[in-house]
Amino acid sequence: MSTLRTRGRRRAALLALAAALTVAAPIAEARPGGGGSMGSRGSRTYTAPSATPTAPGGGMTMQRSQTAPSPGMNNPGMANPGMQPSGRRFGGGFFAGLLGAGLLGALFGSGFFGGLGGLASMIGMLFQVGLVIVVVMLALRFFRRRNEPGAASYARTGPGGPAPGMGGPMGGFGGGAAGAAPRSPQMRQVQIGPNDFQAFEKLLGEIQDAYSREDRVSLSNLATPEMVGYFDEELQGNASRGVVNRISDVKLLQGDLAEAWGEDRTDYATVAMRYALRDVTMERGSGRVVANGDPEATELWTFQRQPGRGWVLSAIQQTR
Template sequence: MMTTFSRGRRSAAAFGLAALMAVAATAGEARPGSGGSMGSRGSNTHSAPAPTATAPGGGAPMQRSMTQPGPQMGNPGLAGAAQPGRRFGGGFFAGLLGAGLLGALIGGGFFGGLGGIASFLGLLLQVGLIVGLIFLAVRFFRRRQQPQPAMAGGPSPYARDAVPPQGGPSFGFGGNGPGAAPVRMEKISVAPQDFDAFERTLGQVQLAYGNEDVATLRRLTTPEMAGYFTEELQANAARGVVNKIADVKLQQGDLSEAWREGPTEYATVAMRYTLRDVTLDRASGRVVETGAPEATEIWTFRRDRGGPWVVSAIQQTR
């Protein structure tokens, strides 16, 4: 009886431990944006941020973004898109030529269908005309498949200026040409009050996320980022957990890139900060997971026409 009871208690304890580990594994990293790189950085969304002293490895590629990569992002397959068309002239017309000559030869026998020297010369003339027409058609279609050269002296549709910001590292935009984005980008200066705004927003976003304050998150971030944060909070609620964040303190930060696209300004900064990050069971308040006490991430802020800076992207470091 005692043996059965002990076995039962051991089984229950093992099951409870496994369930706790499963909940912890499901929760994963809990702070906002810790699940991956997400958001938009304008034309630089799918370009790696320049490395800094705080994040020497740079940022990880964007995993979730409403900004889709275009031709300027090096979309593979464009250079070879016309390859199948080259087989059109070589295969289709060659088949027609073979079928026509074969039909002419076996329609009534080679000599039976000629009917004398006049018929023979007529056949040669017809074959010559067919071959000539096929040759002209092949040249026509191949010429249409070749890319048209740009007009001399005209601006490239992908041209843009890429100038490194003062006091910071170079952009790494890749220069002008087919690999650049079709937008003019200008350097901007980031003032001390801007860095103060970045630090202040870092703490406010973390605390609002821990309080599940969606209204504040929408005020401090772009609609895209607010949507991602709302999804994460809803996933926490579905799992029956809540993420609590406190004591956020910036330890080190520096500028990676700062630029303007039309009326919109962007600033990408690397930030290393400390915090208290715990995940609690929503019903009992029991600690499910304790997050790392320090994090290094790359945040991008944007503002429109002199408005306030808001968070538009968070990238994990490499």
């Protein structure tokens, strides 16, 4: 009888331990974003944000995004694609072989018909010269079409603007290459002022508060649909584990601008923010605390703005 009781106690203890591990393990980082990097930053989605005094190591590359990478986009490892060689040289590949053969034949009096002598040699040389002219004309026509308006090209800065990829405080400009669209977005500078910084700080607190209250309606007014979808996944995960994340006492300690730029009609601003918070995860039924998050966090938040609308959150990235 005593043996059965001992086994029952051990089983109950193991079940309690397993339940505790199940609750605590996935919620070490319970604040919005879960300590990951997610969202979209336009053509700079897959480029790590620039370093700032608040985030000296810069930001991590994006882990989750609904923006699909494309050959022309700023992919990881291409900090400044606008300054990278295009990989296309004039007369490269097949054309280079023809040009080389033709020019060498013309210079040395041999080539396709070398060794025949006399009239045949002269005809061969004329044929090669004509072939060179045809190839040059085709090459010129190819590059002329390639440079016509509407053709895909690398992103350009505005008049007097800095080169793509040059980010910094107060209106730093981040460039980008064309995405999957047939043309590059029209890049331009965006100036960020005190009112914008106040809006960013306000959004930081409001998003944390709405997330804590699991208020999806408020979140939809503060973030892009993509980010709201990620938040909803996290909230559903908390509900399935029978816990709730309560965030309070959010206070911005330090913040600065990493990058600010515009693409077509959308403004973007990536801001490094170090903030304090009280991050507690509790059981829904009893209110018992099962985990405490870090009292301080440093992240890079990207905000976007459409004409006539305010800023909303479009991405969260962790620092390196």
